[in-house]
Amino acid sequence: MDFNLSSEQRSWQMAARKFAEEEIRPISLQRDAIPTADGPFDWDIIKKGSKLGFRTLAVPKEWGGHGTDFVTQALVMTELAKADSAISKAFSQNWKWSHLISATCTEEQKERFLKPFVADDTFVLGKGITEPSAGSDNRLPPDDIKAGLKLKAERKGDEWILNGEKAFIANAPIGKLFFIDARTDHTVPLKQGTTLFLVPRDTPGFRIGKVFNKSGWRFYQNGEMIFENARVPHANVVGDVGGAVRKTGGRGGDTTGGDIFGDLELCANALGICDDACETAMRYAKTTKQGGQVLFAQQNVQLQINKMFMLTEALRSFVMRVAWEHDMKIHSCNAGLAMNYSTDVVQEVTELYMEVRGAQGCVMDHHTDKLVRDSIIWSHLAGDSVQRMKVARRLAAAA
Amino acid sequence: MYNLHLSAEQLEIRDTVRDFVTREIKPAALKADRLDVQDRSLLTAQIDAASQLGLRTLALSEALGGAGADALTSCIVTEELAAGDADIAGVLSETSRLAHLLFDRAMTDAQRDMFLPKFLTGDRFHLAFAGAESDTRLGVNYHRPVAPEAVVKTTAVKSGGDYIVNGVKPGVANAPVAGLFAVLADTPGRGAGVLLVPADAPGVSVRAHEKAWHQGACGDVTFKDCKVPAGNLLGGDAAALLTGADAAGRGIPIFQAMNLGIGRAAYEAALDYAHLRVQGGRPIVEHQAIATKLAEIAIKLEVARAAIWQAAWASDHPEAVADRSLSDLPLQTMAQVFTAEMMLKATKDAAEVFGAMGVMRDMPLQKYVHDARVCLHSGDGNSDAKLRIAEVLAGYRRATNGAMAPAAE
DSSP states (O other): OOOOOOHHHHHHHHHHHHHIIIIIHHHHHHHHHOOSSSSSOOHHHHHHHHHTTSSSTTSOGGGTSOOOOHHHHHHHHHHHHHHOHHHHHHHHHHHHHHHHHHHHOOHHHIIIIIHHHHHOTTOOEEEEOOBTTBSHHHHSOOSOTTOSOOOEEEEETTEEEEEEEEEEEETTTTOSEEEEEEESOTTSOHHHHEEEEEEETTOTTEEEEEEOOBSSOOSSOEEEEEEEEEEEEGGGEESSTTOHHHHTOTTTOOSSHHHHHHHHHHHHHHHHHHHHHHHHHHHHHHHOEETTEEGGGSHHHHHHHHHHHHHHHHHHHHHHHHHHHHHTTOOOSHHHHHHHHHHHHHHHHHHHHHHHHHTTOSOOOHHHHHHHHHHHHHHHHTSSHHHHHHHHHHHHHHO | OOOOOOOHHHHHHHHHHHHHIIIIIHHHHTSGGGSOTTSOOOOHHHHHHHHHTTOTTTTSOGGGTSOOOOHHHHHHHHHHHHHHOHHHHHHHHHHHHHHIIIIIIIOOHHHHHHHHHHHHHOTTOEEEEEOOOTTOSSGGGTTSOOOGGGTOOOEEEEETTEEEEEEEEEEEETGGGEEEEEEEEEETTTEEEEEEEETTSTTEEEEEOOSOSSSSOEEEEEEEEEEEEGGGBOOTTHHHHHHTGGGTTOSOOHHHHHHHHHHHHHHHHHHHHHHHOEETTEEGGGSHHHHHHHHHHHHHHHHHHHHHHHHHHHHHOHHHHHTTSSOOSOHHHHHHHHHHHHHHHHHHHHHHHTGGGGGBTTSHHHHHHHHHHHHHHSTTOHHHHHHHHHHHHTTOOOOOSSTTSOSOO
């Protein structure tokens, strides 16, 4: 057992901490407060972070990225999320899909897509799976062949014609390249009939619809995608036709970078929120007075703070173990479990932080309010019953 | 005799209000721009309509022109209103509650003559109690006496035939809509007293809270050399009456009924949606995972309602406590703690049923979660409320000078 970070890991952590404190935190609440759906996003911070390497952190060195390991990625996500969870996610979403490109794309595809991605500070990636009538059905596909995503792709010569729509797609409003899951065979269940396509933003027949206005993670943009006879070259098929679900995880899970990263991503990001809540709660309790005494003098406040730190440190142990296991190529169900666990922890910790503040009256400041709004996002992303059952089924398959 | 039957009148009021909420409140309350918790305005027209229905004067005695509703009926009505819109429930229940306390119980005939006609005829005439100020929470003062000067810093100094009021009251429920304030102030030599201060009296200014970290209407009230006739001082122990200190945690759980209404709105939305949304080849209500969640929400609502109704009934029937039919514990405070904790869980679970739609700002679920959070941290707050219960359990007796009672209950 060795819990020491390497000097490279430590140096990325420090760089992320500096960027988070100096650049992200000063704009965090300001961006969050903008009421429109597409208002909070800001290219300036993305460009600044990109120049420091936070957009291309997970791209292999031979393709011009930084080729960091999972431990580094977890450390950086946590540091960025400590200043703003949504901005951290806006960066790490790119790592998720650069893992996928590295793991599944051909050299020719990497040449066409990975190179421009690395070169352009405003090149952002996304992946479209969810549709208005298919959310949970994509995650836990039932045997019914009609269930799951419906976006249709039909081959015509050297092209595929895509028709249908996607909803809630992260980075849709700002991305330059998207991985799109589409049904290429409607006569078989989702798992056998889905193909993954690389769809550049300027694809004819493809456009972005509305941007969703969320209560939390406001900086991070989710939007609709509309495909009306969108024409995608056959050369943009990722892997085999009908092989999308296998490529990106499927029931067994963890076959490529994209999927194992996604679970780690959510728990590492949650840890950043927890760190922020703990640090702020401690400072608040030690400096705010009630009846002539600091709040920390109260037993109840001490107990609340104890629980916040206890849960946060337990989550950190789990997150770092999962990251280390990924680096060691020990593939277990731990990433999924850590993701589920992070939902419970991030919500309990932020709610305890509210309790600490509540000892001084009911008005919550913007920062406190933002932390609980951001933490609620985990309810439908990382800790809903489908995400928990999915991990249970992986465990059962491995048992 | 143990009897859980509502009277025919109570059932009728419930149906009337439920119908009013469905027809008049929900269509307005569920509009996308009203669901933004950061920027929601009061539905004034609907509050006016509710006033014409008698809901503003619900608890005022019939003799004085109200409906004379008891605590249980008030709670039933408030739950119904809050299931439609928590802000409407907040404004109306506060005015109705104070109407009973002020006009029926605290005022002299002369004071009534001065203020009642205006109150009865003005659909927009609401009432507010500017009570405790800063440093009045239990926290560090658990099981310890509090110096009275730490409680009320606002002063009312006698000057000839008048009182001159000076001070600032933060976070007063109904302040922006109030026509009349009852102001807790230190009257030198006489201790804490309550003065009636019309909102249009010179020297009164209200700064409405912009962001919705409250239900209803809320604001800071400043009194600067505000002169009111000496006759506006309430007699008896009005401070204890208005702060609820004399009820010792056994007052009317009207705020809890509002909290319950918020949970119910979330539950009803989730149940409807679970029938409509199909995943896994079946409506999600047919999936164990969702079904269990819905059952858990329903359990929380029922048990919270039982606690609220019991506390309300105890408030209406002190003899039932006296003859040991009911516990003499602070039932209202207990209902508060339970309801606030359970409704946050319930609204979060209901939002999860909606998947991503549960966090969209133009959808109601994120608002219900926010509203439940506001309840959890409003007024007393659960940490303080538990300490208050503990003081009773420990046999600690607090002076009933209004010193330690919550500001907005």
